[in-house]
Amino acid sequence: xxxxxLAAAVLWLALTPAPRAQTLDKTGQAEVPILExxxxxxxxxxxxxxxxxxxxxxxxxxxxxxxxSLYERxxxxxxxxxxxxYIASFRTQRLETSPDRTRYVAVISAQIARPPLVDDLxxxxxxxxxDPKRSLRVxxxxxxxxxxxxxxxxxxxxxxxxRLELLNFxxxxxxxxxxxxxxxxxxxxxxxxxxxxxxxxxxxxxxxxLTLTAATGGGPSTLDLLLFQSSGGHRLASFDRQTSAAAxxxxxxxxxxxxxxxxxxxxxxxxxxxxxxxxxxxxAGAADRLHLRVVGFGSIAEExxxxxxxxxxxxxxxxxxxxxxxxxxIVYQGNYGGNRDALDRDLTGHVYGDFTVAHxxxxxxxxxxxxxxxxVPGHQELELYPPERRPADVxxxxxxxxxxxxxxxxxxPIYTEKEDNGWLDxxxxxxxxxxxxxxxxxxxxxxxYIGEALAEGEALDIVWYRPERTNLSPxxxxxxxxxxxxxxxxxxxxxxxxxxxxxxxxxxxxEVADRFGYLKADAGGYLKFHYLFKVLRKGGP
Numbered sequence: 001x002x003x004x005x006l007a008a009a010v011l012w013l014a015l016t017p018a019p020r021a022q023t024l025d026k027t028g029q030a031e032v033p034i035l036e037x038x039x040x041x042x043x044x045x046x047x048x049x050x051x052x053x054x055x056x057x058x059x060x061x062x063x064x065x066x067x068x069s070l071y072e073r074x075x076x077x078x079x080x081x082x083x084x085x086y087i088a089s090f091r092t093q094r095l096e097t098s099p100d101r102t103r104y105v106a107v108i109s110a111q112i113a114r115p116p117l118v119d120d121l122x123x124x125x126x127x128x129x130x131d132p133k134r135s136l137r138v139x140x141x142x143x144x145x146x147x148x149x150x151x152x153x154x155x156x157x158x159x160x161x162x163r164l165e166l167l168n169f170x171x172x173x174x175x176x177x178x179x180x181x182x183x184x185x186x187x188x189x190x191x192x193x194x195x196x197x198x199x200x201x202x203x204x205x206x207x208x209x210l211t212l213t214a215a216t217g218g219g220p221s222t223l224d225l226l227l228f229q230s231s232g233g234h235r236l237a238s239f240d241r242q243t244s245a246a247a248x249x250x251x252x253x254x255x256x257x258x259x260x261x262x263x264x265x266x267x268x269x270x271x272x273x274x275x276x277x278x279x280x281x282x283x284a285g286a287a288d289r290l291h292l293r294v295v296g297f298g299s300i301a302e303e304x305x306x307x308x309x310x311x312x313x314x315x316x317x318x319x320x321x322x323x324x325x326x327x328x329x330i331v332y333q334g335n336y337g338g339n340r341d342a343l344d345r346d347l348t349g350h351v352y353g354d355f356t357v358a359h360x361x362x363x364x365x366x367x368x369x370x371x372x373x374x375x376v377p378g379h380q381e382l383e384l385y386p387p388e389r390r391p392a393d394v395x396x397x398x399x400x401x402x403x404x405x406x407x408x409x410x411x412x413p414i415y416t417e418k419e420d421n422g423w424l425d426x427x428x429x430x431x432x433x434x435x436x437x438x439x440x441x442x443x444x445x446x447x448x449y450i451g452e453a454l455a456e457g458e459a460l461d462i463v464w465y466r467p468e469r470t471n472l473s474p475x476x477x478x479x480x481x482x483x484x485x486x487x488x489x490x491x492x493x494x495x496x497x498x499x500x501x502x503x504x505x506x507x508x509x510x511e512v513a514d515r516f517g518y519l520k521a522d523a524g525g526y527l528k529f530h531y532l533f534k535v536l537r538k539g540g541p
Contacts, residue, residue, distance in 0.1 A: 028054030
């Protein structure tokens with residue numbers, strides 16, 4: 001076991017799969033035109049539009065309106081253009097045509113995976129709402145005749161500060177610096193130990209140098225902005241705005257303030273966009289030793305599971321090793337080169353597989369984190385469906401069917417579905433080469449199954465039986481291992497087809513549903529649809 005191995009010797013911790021995704025439940029609705037009376041095509045488009053609408057709701061919770069508007073085209077291409085990456089599972093609530101059959105309406109309930117969405121937004125350099133804000137200290141030349149005046153300086157900061165807030169910076173203080181320090185900050189050399197020391201003394205996450213030239217006697221006026229990471233002194237961004245408009249005289253404070261805001265500060269603020277700001281360097285400065293105590297384990301098995309995820313290779317804590325076992329927790333030690341000041345805020349609430357970091361607290365030089373263990377529900381196993389468990393109507397249906405269909409090799413033992421299995425992540429695990437009974441109680445119901453641990457490229461025979469007459473229109477939909485739709489069948493009483501797994505995949509999903517979904521006008525005669533099927537492995541058991 002990992003704990004015993006670590007206690008016996010110093011070992012590197014092994015690579016493990018990434019944590020499972022957190023999901024957000026959203027309802028999406030869409031209405032699309034029916035072209036050439038093709039209901040299947042309209043339904044597919046309506047469902048996808050409804051998924052995109054649900055995903056858009058999550059984007060509204062993660063991004064400020066300004067960034068959603070500014071990056072609308074890019075978001076449509078990189079995020080909404082591949083909704084399947086973020087839809088963990090979904091289920092239809094309503095699928096129907098308009099009375100004149102010209103439009104198709106879809107309402108879906110979707111579970112949206114937050115971590116991959118947040119990761120992709122961060123790759124676009126977009127700030128996430130709710131992320132901890134970085135403290136920002138504003139510096140200006142002490143000899144500047146404009147910025148040294150509190151009223152004019154505040155007017156500039158009001159405009160720029162609002163934009164910086166959208167980038168998750170908050171102004172923590174303002175200070176004047178002398179001419180030598182200004183030159184030091186403006187030095188273009190990337191590695192400047194003196195500049196790094198000056199910024200470190202600001203006791204903030206970032207620092208901003210403002211310089212302003214208001215040419216009241218004629219000539220161009222300029223406002224410059226340099227943004228630095230305080231730890232290490234790295235330059236994150238540089239902006240400037242120049243105008244040839246004549247600046248009012250310094251004696252007319254109101255007109256000068258309006259000129260500075262409208263001609264310099266506001267246009268400069270519009271230049272401050274996420275893509276123009278470099279990300280903070282995670283390994284700013286030399287890495288130092290960090291002691292980490294983890295509490296909250298209920299068993300050695302929980303401890304080992306957490307270690308495998310939290311200390312995975314390539315992660316921030318990859319080189320941490322077990323140092324000692326205490327009565328109430330485990331202490332690890334290793335090099336951490338990131339921002340230690342924000343580490344407790346970054347970890348609190350973070351999910352690692354089946355574990356959530358409930359609290360992260362600094363105790364002197366040791367960081368203690370408390371974890372909560374809550375297993376994520378997995379796929380459900382099918383249940384045996386012996387004769388003594390079957391209701392009378394089911395017994396009669398199957399008896400009649402089996403008597404006339406012996407040649408189709410439908411026989412006991414029979415398995416049955418286990419509700420609630422209408423989601424990809426709640427799919428029933430298939431029993432291969434066995435008869436499976438399922439039941440749709442309405443057009444809005446659907447059953448999802450997953451075939452797992454299959455051989456790459458394996459071909460499977462799927463045999464379908466409908467044991468009774470029904471007004472429901474069955475649809476069998478196949479999805480690949482990533483939940484992407486690959487094929488759909490509209491079976492009759494008996495249907496048989498083959499599905500071959502794509503290269504590199506070892507599982508697939510099968511959905512049984514109604515072709516048209518829920519219709520408001522449905523009467524009781526549309527209910528109660530029983531079905532039987534088998535998934536045959538040619539080389540299987």
